[in-house]
Amino acid sequence: MLFSSTTFLFAFLPIVLITYYIVPRITRNLVLFIFSLVFYAWGEPVYVILMILSILFNYYAGREIEAAHKKSSLAFAVIVNLLILGYFKYSGFLVDTVNSIFGTSFVNKRLALPIGISFYTFQAMSYLIDVYRGDSKGQKNVLTFAVYITMFPQLIAGPIVRYKDIALQLDTRTHSAEKFADGVTRFVTGLAKKAILANMTGALADSIMQGDFSVMSASVAWLGAIAYTLQIYLDFSGYSDMAIGLGKMFGFTFLENFDHPYIATSVREFWRRWHMSLSGWFRDY
Numbered sequence: 538m539l540f541s542s543t544t545f546l547f548a549f550l551p552i553v554l555i556t557y558y559i560v561p562r563i564t565r566n567l568v569l570f571i572f573s574l575v576f577y578a579w580g581e582p583v584y585v586i587l588m589i590l591s592i593l594f595n596y597y598a599g600r601e602i603e604a605a606h607k608k609s610s611l612a613f614a615v616i617v618n619l620l621i622l623g624y625f626k627y628s629g630f631l632v633d634t635v636n637s638i639f640g641t642s643f644v645n646k647r648l649a650l651p652i653g654i655s656f657y658t659f660q661a662m663s664y665l666i667d668v669y670r671g672d673s674k675g676q677k678n679v680l681t682f683a684v685y686i687t688m689f690p691q692l693i694a695g696p697i698v699r700y701k702d703i704a705l706q707l708d709t710r711t712h713s714a715e716k717f718a719d720g721v722t723r724f725v726t727g728l729a730k731k732a733i734l735a736n737m738t739g740a741l742a743d744s745i746m747q748g749d750f751s752v753m754s755a756s757v758a759w760l761g762a763i764a765y766t767l768q769i770y771l772d773f774s775g776y777s778d779m780a781i782g783l784g785k786m787f788g789f790t791f792l793e794n795f796d797h798p799y800i801a802t803s804v805r806e807f808w809r810r811w812h813m814s815l816s817g818w819f820r821d822y
């Protein structure tokens with residue numbers, strides 16, 4: 538499904554960019570929203586309804602939290618988001634665990650995991666918490682909020698974009714040839730990381746890991762471990778680079794997600810540099 542969505546992105550991105558820049562500025566958010574839904578539907582058509590329901594629920598929850606400023610309202614909204622996320626991500630694991638411990642035979646339906654559900658759920662919760670804390674004002678325009686939740690550049694693999702970081706950009710963002718060119722460069726860099734370097738190191742790691750460890754030399758084993766660690770970094774950071782680059786093409790500036798984690802001198806520093814939007818999210822929320 539991830540490959541399907543990425544293929545669709547390459548096929549239709551030029552059309553979206555042309556449409557985005559020829560329509561009046563006031564309708565650009567609408568273009569982004571429509572294409573983001575189509576992009577999401579291409580990979581997971583069944584779960585478009587779930588995403589729309591999440592948008593409406595969190596939009597009205599944000600309005601309620603801002604108006605009433607009740608901790609109970611925030612708690613209810615966060616619990617609903619977590620229950621939905623937990624149902625799709627962990628219900629199968631829970632059923633298998635119960636069956637193995639108690640010898641029961643509950644049916645595990647193995648639901649397909651909605652693409653990007655972790656990212657847009659975390660983004661929705663950060664919005665609600667920021668509104669409750671007073672760090673952000675509640676969004677009154679449901680289309681603008683929908684663009685924030687569905688924005689396709691980072692929907693699949695992040696980074697997690699907090700509402701307060703792009704609240705102004707959702708309404709008034711700057712576009713320039715220089716920014717667009719920077720976005721293209723960043724996107725191509727990420728694509729090269731993912732499609733060339735990550736795939737090459739991944740193939741090397743797989744070939745070594747499938748070998749006979751009883752006769753494998755230490756140097757070859759180390760080469761396999763290094764190739765695997767490089768593949769993970771190039772894969773994740775490549776997608777983040779692509780998302781940040783796409784964002785720039787549409788006038789957005791997303792925060793960085795990786796900061797050369799393998800030059801860290803401690804485990805703590807490593808986690809500060811690795812998937813910074815996720816670790817920062819857990820730290821702050």
